Structures are given as C-alpha cells and as structure tokens.
Amino acid sequence: MIKNAEWLVVGHSKDFPIRIGRTIHIKGAEIAVFRTSENELYAVENINPHPKRGPLTEAIVSGHYIYDPLYDWKIDLKTGIVQEPDHGQVKTFAVCEEGEEVKVSLETV
Amino acid sequence: MINSKQKLVVIGNGMAGINTVEQILKLTDKYEITVLGNEPHPNYNRIMLSYVLEGSKTIDDIILNDLQWYADQGITLYTGKMVKSIDGENKKIHTEDGLEIDYDVALVATGSQSFILPIPGKELPGVIGFRDIADCSAMLEAAKTFKKAAVIGGGLLGLEAAKGLVNLGMDVTVVHLMEDLMERQLDREASAMLKAELERQGIKFAMQMQTSEVYGQDRVQGLRFSDGSELEADLVVMAVGIKPNIQVAVQCGMETNRGIVVDDLMRTSVPDVYAVGECVEHRGICYGLVAPLFEQGSVIAKHLAGAETEGYMGSVVSTKLKISGVDVFSAGEFITQPEHTVIVAKDEWKRTYKKVLLRENKIVGTVLFGDVSESASLQKYVRQQTQMTDEIYGQIMGTGCSNHGAKTLSAETMADDEIVCGCNGVTKKAIVDAINDNGLTTVDEIKACTGATRSCGGCKPVVEQILQYVLGDSFKTSAKQGICGCTSLSRDEIVEAIKTKGLTTTREVMNVLGWHNDEGCSKCRPALNYYLGMINPDTYENEGDSRFVNERLHANIQKDGTFTVVPRMYGGVTTPEDLKKIADVSLKYNVKVVKVTGGQRLDLIGVRKEDLPKVWEELDMPSGYAYAKSLRTVKTCVGSQFCRFGTQDSMGMGEVLERKFERLDFPAKFKLAVNGCPRNCAESCTKDIGIVGNDGGWEIFIGGNGGIKARLADSLCKVKTDAELIDIVGAVMQFYRETGQYLERTSEWVERIGLEEIQKAVVQDTDHRQALVERIEFALQQVEDPWKKIINDEDTRKNLFEVVTPSIV
Ligand SMILES: Cc1cc2nc3c(=O)[nH]c(=O)nc-3n(C[C@H](O)[C@H](O)[C@H](O)COP(=O)(O)OP(=O)(O)OC[C@H]3O[C@@H](n4cnc5c(N)ncnc54)[C@H](O)[C@@H]3O)c2cc1C
Ligand code: SF4
Ligand code: FES
Numbered sequence: 009m010i011k012n013a014e015w016l017v018v019g020h021s022k023d024f025p026i027r028i029g030r031t032i033h034i035k036g037a038e039i040a041v042f043r044t045s046e047n048e049l050y051a052v053e054n055i056n057p058h059p060k061r062g063p064l065t066e067a068i069v070s071g072h073y074i075y076d077p078l079y080d081w082k083i084d085l086k087t088g089i090v091q092e093p094d095h096g097q098v099k100t101f102a103v104c105e106e107g108e109e110v111k112v113s114l115e116t117v
Numbered sequence: 118m119i120n121s122k123q124k125l126v127v128i129g130n131g132m133a134g135i136n137t138v139e140q141i142l143k144l145t146d147k148y149e150i151t152v153l154g155n156e157p158h159p160n161y162n163r164i165m166l167s168y169v170l171e172g173s174k175t176i177d178d179i180i181l182n183d184l185q186w187y188a189d190q191g192i193t194l195y196t197g198k199m200v201k202s203i204d205g206e207n208k209k210i211h212t213e214d215g216l217e218i219d220y221d222v223a224l225v226a227t228g229s230q231s232f233i234l235p236i237p238g239k240e241l242p243g244v245i246g247f248r249d250i251a252d253c254s255a256m257l258e259a260a261k262t263f264k265k266a267a268v269i270g271g272g273l274l275g276l277e278a279a280k281g282l283v284n285l286g287m288d289v290t291v292v293h294l295m296e297d298l299m300e301r302q303l304d305r306e307a308s309a310m311l312k313a314e315l316e317r318q319g320i321k322f323a324m325q326m327q328t329s330e331v332y333g334q335d336r337v338q339g340l341r342f343s344d345g346s347e348l349e350a351d352l353v354v355m356a357v358g359i360k361p362n363i364q365v366a367v368q369c370g371m372e373t374n375r376g377i378v379v380d381d382l383m384r385t386s387v388p389d390v391y392a393v394g395e396c397v398e399h400r401g402i403c404y405g406l407v408a409p410l411f412e413q414g415s416v417i418a419k420h421l422a423g424a425e426t427e428g429y430m431g432s433v434v435s436t437k438l439k440i441s442g443v444d445v446f447s448a449g450e451f452i453t454q455p456e457h458t459v460i461v462a463k464d465e466w467k468r469t470y471k472k473v474l475l476r477e478n479k480i481v482g483t484v485l486f487g488d489v490s491e492s493a494s495l496q497k498y499v500r501q502q503t504q505m506t507d508e509i510y511g512q513i514m515g516t517g518c519s520n521h522g523a524k525t526l527s528a529e530t531m532a533d534d535e536i537v538c539g540c541n542g543v544t545k546k547a548i549v550d551a552i553n554d555n556g557l558t559t560v561d562e563i564k565a566c567t568g569a570t571r572s573c574g575g576c577k578p579v580v581e582q583i584l585q586y587v588l589g590d591s592f593k594t595s596a597k598q599g600i601c602g603c604t605s606l607s608r609d610e611i612v613e614a615i616k617t618k619g620l621t622t623t624r625e626v627m628n629v630l631g632w633h634n635d636e637g638c639s640k641c642r643p644a645l646n647y648y649l650g651m652i653n654p655d656t657y658e659n660e661g662d663s664r665f666v667n668e669r670l671h672a673n674i675q676k677d678g679t680f681t682v683v684p685r686m687y688g689g690v691t692t693p694e695d696l697k698k699i700a701d702v703s704l705k706y707n708v709k710v711v712k713v714t715g716g717q718r719l720d721l722i723g724v725r726k727e728d729l730p731k732v733w734e735e736l737d738m739p740s741g742y743a744y745a746k747s748l749r750t751v752k753t754c755v756g757s758q759f760c761r762f763g764t765q766d767s768m769g770m771g772e773v774l775e776r777k778f779e780r781l782d783f784p785a786k787f788k789l790a791v792n793g794c795p796r797n798c799a800e801s802c803t804k805d806i807g808i809v810g811n812d813g814g815w816e817i818f819i820g821g822n823g824g825i826k827a828r829l830a831d832s833l834c835k836v837k838t839d840a841e842l843i844d845i846v847g848a849v850m851q852f853y854r855e856t857g858q859y860l861e862r863t864s865e866w867v868e869r870i871g872l873e874e875i876q877k878a879v880v881q882d883t884d885h886r887q888a889l890v891e892r893i894e895f896a897l898q899q900v901e902d903p904w905k906k907i908i909n910d911e912d913t914r915k916n917l918f919e920v921v922t923p924s925i926v
Binding site for chain 1: 175176177178183185564565571634635636637638639642643661662663664665666669670674676677678726915916917920921922923
C-alpha cells in the first residue's frame, strides 16, 4: 500500500458489487473500480488501451482479469497489462476499503 | 572478457531488414545487432497499410515487432535516423545527424519509394504516394475534409488505394495509362472482369489516359490529361510504380543499376556489405513483393551463420489483390503466347475465370479470378514447373473427386523453406517444428506460437493442411476443442452434465467439470449462462455478470462508450404518437443520431449510460432487444391489409409472432420476416425464419442469413392455418434453443443438424412438435421486460448505471 498518498473516499462498500464495474469521476479522472469474487478491489483508468479506446467499466470480470467490453482484450487488473496476443497497459490506481468506506489514491501504482 | 560478438548494422527498419534479422537470430547469436531506420515507427507490415486505409485494421494492428521485441532481442534500434553514407574502407556508417557507427557486417535494406511522375504540379499539397504510414495517415486525413480523389495507376497498389478511399466515402477515379488494369499480372479477360467488379463496388475508371499535369492553387484541384481533358480532384495518389532507394549505395561507389546489384549470396560490390529487399537487383530483376525478400533473407541468414546455402536463385512471384470480394491471383506467365498450351474455364454467371498455361506440358503460369482456392497449389506447380497430369488437371479444374487427397499431398510435398504465411514470413518448417516441439493441436496455437495466419488469414487453409499432415491420425481426436480455452468439453457434454448432474450455476459447472480457469472467460461464461437458463427456465437465476455488456445493460454499446436504444416496434409498425414520444425523448437526451435499422425500427444512438433508465422510462415502450441473443425483429411487408397483391395479413401475423416470442434467450440473435405473398418484399429468404403467404396458407423457410455468412433459407414446409404456423415456428425455435451451440446462427445450425432432421422433429413427428411447443410456452412464461424491471429496481439502477461522483472532492 502507498503510505503517504492522499486517499479519497469514493463510496460505500455496497456500491461495489462483486464482478460488476463502477465508474468513478474524481478530480477530473475517470476510474473503473472492480470487485473480484475473492472480494479484492481494483481500480484502473477507465480508458481502453486498445487504439480505438472506449470504456472498461462494463467488462466481464474473471478472477483478477477483465475482458474488455468492446474488443474482448484480456487485461490483468493487478498490473494493468494487456494479455497476449494483444499488447498494451492501462494505468492502475491504489484502492482500499476501510470500514465501510472505499478509498482510492490517484497516485498510480 | 572482451566482447567477441561481431557488429551487424542494418540500414532500413522495414520488412526485409527485420525479417532477415529474425532469421539470423534463429540460427546464431554471434552478432551484436544495430538497426537504423528513418521512419519514426518500429517494424510494421507494410502490406497491411491497404487494410488500415480500408478501415479493417489500425496502425497498432500491423506492428510486427514492437519496441519491447527489439529490447528483448538485445537489438539497438534507432528510429527516425536517416543514414547518409557507408564508409567501406573504415567500416563505418554515418547518419545525416552526425552519428557514426562501426560495423563488421552491414546490411542495406532501404526498400523503395513511390515513383512520382515528373509532371508539373507534382509537388502541390494533396499529391502523395502510397508507401508508408505517413501516406496512409495523409489519405485518412484528406478523406475527412475532401470529396474527390484521383488515383493514378491501375496496378495492385492503385486499386487497393482506390478501394480504401471509396470506403472512406470519397468519390474515386482510377486513372490508368493502359487498356487493362493490372496488366503486368493479369490477362485481358481477368482484367475486364476485375474492372467490372470494382465498378460495382463504386470505383470509377478513366482508362488509357495519360496525365500531363496536376493543377491547383494552394492545393491540388485536379488533373489535366494529354488529350486536354481534365478531372477534378482534391487528393491525388500516385501509384505508378516504385523506385529502389539506392542513394546510400550510390554514394559509396557500390555497384548499382536500377537497384543495388548483388550476387547469389546477396553480397554487394563492397566487401562485407549485403543487401536485401526491394532495394536489390538480382540477376537483373528488382522485386516489389515480400515473398522474394523472405527468400533472400534466408540466404543471408544462413550465410552469415556459417551454414550451407545454395544461394538465391530468383523467385517466381505471385500476386493477390487484397480487396474484399475481389479474389484475383496470378503467378508466373500469364499472357498467352503461341507456344503455350492453354487451359481456360470462364463462368460468366458465377463470375469466375481460371487459366493455366503450359509450355511443353509443364505448368508455367496461371490467372485466377473469383475463385482462388487453388492458388496455393498452382503457385507451387508454377515454381516447380510441374508436369501436367490427369490427376493435377482433375484437382485444379474440378473434375472427379481427387480434390481432398491432392490437398493433403500438397502439404506433404511442400518444401521445408517454402513460405506458408506471406504476411508474416512463416515457413512450412517453422510451423512443423512448432507443432512437434510444443505439441500444438490447433491453428490458434500455431498462430500464437509462430504468427502464421495472424494477419490476412489467407494462409489458414494451408496451415490447417500442415497441421493435419503432421498430426496424421491423431488430428481428429486431438483437434477436439472445447467451447473455449477453459475446458476441453464440448457443448453437448456440458449440456448433458448440467442435466444429469443437476448443476445450477456457472460456478458449479466450472467446479464440477474441472475448468482450468476458476471463473471462466468471456467465451464460456455467457454460454454457460445461456445453457443453464435454457435447461431450467423457471429456476435458473440469470447471472448479469456473466453476460456481455449489451445484455447486461440492455442497450448496445458503441465505440465511444455511449449506448444505442431501440424500442420495440411490433412487425415494424408504429404510430404517430409513439414517433412523437421517440422524437421528444431524443431531443431531451441529446441523442446523436436517429437511424432506421435494417429490421424496420428506430435506433436512438449516443445515449449516455447514466441516462439509459430515464430514457426507457420516458419512452415507456418495451425493449426492442436489439442487443440480445434473442428475437430481434419481425420484418413485414404491407400484406393483404393494403397491398394489391397481398393474399395474407403479413403485418398482423408479424405482430402476433413478435409479441408471442419476444424476450426469450436464443443461442444467437434471431430474426423473422413475414410476407403477404410470394413476391417476398420483406426478404424472408435471409431470415432465421422466413414466412411467405400464399393463396391457401403459408410457407415456412428456415436458416437464412444476410450477414457475414450469407445463406438463403431452406423451405421447411407449407401450412394451411395460422395456428399451425405459430406452432411450427415455436417448435423450430425451441428445437434450436435446445440443440444450438451458443453463438451458432441458424444458418450454421441447419447445416450441422440437417434440414431433414429438423423437418422430422418439428413437422412430421407431431408429438415431438407438441412437446417442443409446451417447453417453449413454459419458458415464455418466465420472461419479463428488462427495461421495466430495471426502472423499478433502485439497486440495479444505481449499481449498473450510475457514475459515482464523490461529494467530498
Ligand atoms: C500499400 C502497400 C501494399 C502492398 N501489398 C503487398 C502485397 O499484398 N503483397 C506483397 O507481397 N507485397 C506488398 N507490398 C510490397 C511490400 O510491402 C514490400 O515488398 C516490402 O515492404 C519491401 O520490404 P523492404 O524491407 O525491402 O522495404 P521497406 O519495407 O520499404 O523497408 C525499407 C525501410 O528502410 C527505410 N529507409 C530507406 N532509406 C533509408 C536510409 N537511408 N536510412 C534509414 N532508413 C531508410 C525506409 O523508410 C523503410 O522504412 C505492398 C506495399 C505497399 C506500400
Ligand atoms: S410480399 Fe406480396 S403482399 Fe407483401 S408487399 Fe410484397 S407484393 Fe405485397
Ligand atoms: S498470409 Fe496473411 S496471415 Fe498468413
């Protein structure tokens, strides 16, 4: 976890259901937050690394991977890295849950 | 330890240079490699620029070796570096910006550039060649603001450019000096057929026209011809030929002619400097295609690695035009000469043409138009100057049924270093080795491992043949592929297991049936969700998170992340009141475009995700399911209510069917059409179920498709009454729901199951029909309108559609 980062509260735990992405607008950034079946939260920039771009929030979530909604690219939520045979990377952000609050740090990990 | 590696410097970061490097890396690691290229990009597939222009690929798609690859291979890459000179005496290379690089061995691979006609006005803005990414971007850009384009040159490149520009919405004229298009690859017959086909696709032609001038003030405005006539154009693409890039070679006194002169080992006249690709002239010939340069590269690689090589003997080139729907192929000699024996087959109805030229009974050339399925074998025969035999004749001219055997044979007799995938330069040996070394069993695995079939896909049949040949008998069994990479089980095995083991959720299916991947993927999850729902319509709880976004949010996602909303219009009929409502909502929510769809409804394009529930609420209409694997539209004609020919009430029947069967999940999307009489105005021959009224009742057609795999529907049966019609339609639907593979359209399903089998199940065997009808009725009782459901469900509304904008920031 990032120590001195600025954490921003983005919502209540129940706003983030399992395997359904949520879009968050915060300080001009657009972020997609996902909760996996293992109950882990991940936050990535909501911009598809595919050259034609598009959102990621509506992806299908499987483990800590998502399948993007427009081109079916497989992306690792932990690193943001697009899986073979495609290439690219999406920005990832730190996200945590404290009590019932979900917090995001805009510093990229 | 001192670095014992030799310095290899490659000038030109194009297809030939890098392919040669790849081949060298496979054979030896004794070189420390530096690559200098003047383009700002890593190595890309120049061939594919035509697809980028046409819109089916992006620049990113055509990158062959990304920066990471160079790094991984330990290659030092300089992009945007123009080499000025080679100092052969001191073995140094100089760039224009003053860099100096030592070499032990140098490789010139500078390719060529577009030949620009030396006519007045050639330097006006808007006049370009078709060679690199910059040219391609210039065309894409120009198409946004300008309307009229002229392409000078009716060869391969010119025609591909023209097609691309037509696709970009421009009005394109190809100006050609000769009487025939592609006259250097095609004979008159094929050329005429090609022209007719391209005219059908919207390209205009100005034949036998010599351009004498480009005119315009600040930008090109048009062309003037030698006969004084003119053609307006805001963009002029010159595709009249290429000119080898030999400046660097000329400067250092290397022997050049049209290209850089090389011997059979691809050595230039300067010691330790080799040359490869389009900049090269070998035995008097400069090649302008990739296959020869792969062969040249392989000679250099072997030579530099110290392996045996016979040397480069020249190539037999073949041409394939990459325009969709226009299959043209030629190889070797193609213009009939008195000494040739000619085999020709021309079919004006199917628009195919096939010509094979023999000299002293040896196959020396071929031209194919319309059907190029024999191109791979013919190319080989031409290269090897094979003797014509009855067997070969039968194979290529299509008599007898020796076809299949001959095909396997061709994979077997193919030489090891023959290039199978021209786009990516993959040889037969590379594929065979990949299969043997890594135990590959599918074309997809071969693609991931070698890159073959990764680009245009034209080589796929041959790759399949090789796979079959290498695996022999185990091909069939090992080729058994599951529904996705997560399992080796087939659809039928999964469905069977769900039924017998009583599985109830996707998770359970994956656990019990041993998925390799705990939570499945975007292929199996939606499929399992469908199968489970089909098997247990009343108890299965739909898993939204296993559905593709469109079906989860009940609207069609567009590439910018907005959505399209399509309300139901039963049978394609609407009312002024509904139209008014649609107009009001569209205005209120700033809909970008209102479009009439192919299935007689209205698309409201460009709705923001957050607005979807409100849009539905205010429309207050049922969902049109334009996004779903479900009944989409029932297209109807006017029918007996108004049409003077109509014998049946098609609008009425269309509405009844759509109301009855809407909302149910199918393996794939499902479309219907109903016509009032056999004139068939609603085009039922391309629908999953097409219904045609006649004097005494209806005729039912199934398995039609107007999409990617076009297919005309088969006549299933004729019925006398409306009730019988509705029963059989329902029975067909349920039979398809129960036996179809997820994502399999009825056009494929009918072919797989067989029309007779379906007739038996839903027409002849009335008990079976009745059982199917009962099951579909039961399933229909469970459906409800998704829009209404979400409007009334606060939680889903919030979790699925709302964007979180925290108040604290
Ligand atoms: C639109 C298009 C479609 C095509 N379609 C087909 C097809 O369907 N089938 C087919 O077989 N072939 C096709 N070709 C031809 C094929 O692309 C070429 O034969 C092949 O790219 C030649 O490879 P090369 O390495 O010799 O040259 P290139 O790929 O052109 O590479 C040469 C590189 O060297 C660089 N360079 C030049 N001079 C210098 C210098 N002094 N210093 C540094 N760098 C320099 C150039 O900028 C270029 O990047 C097509 C070509 C085009 C343009
Ligand atoms: S199909 Fe027959 S009934 Fe229907 S509109 Fe055409 S002519 Fe009229
Ligand atoms: S030949 Fe184009 S992908 Fe193989």
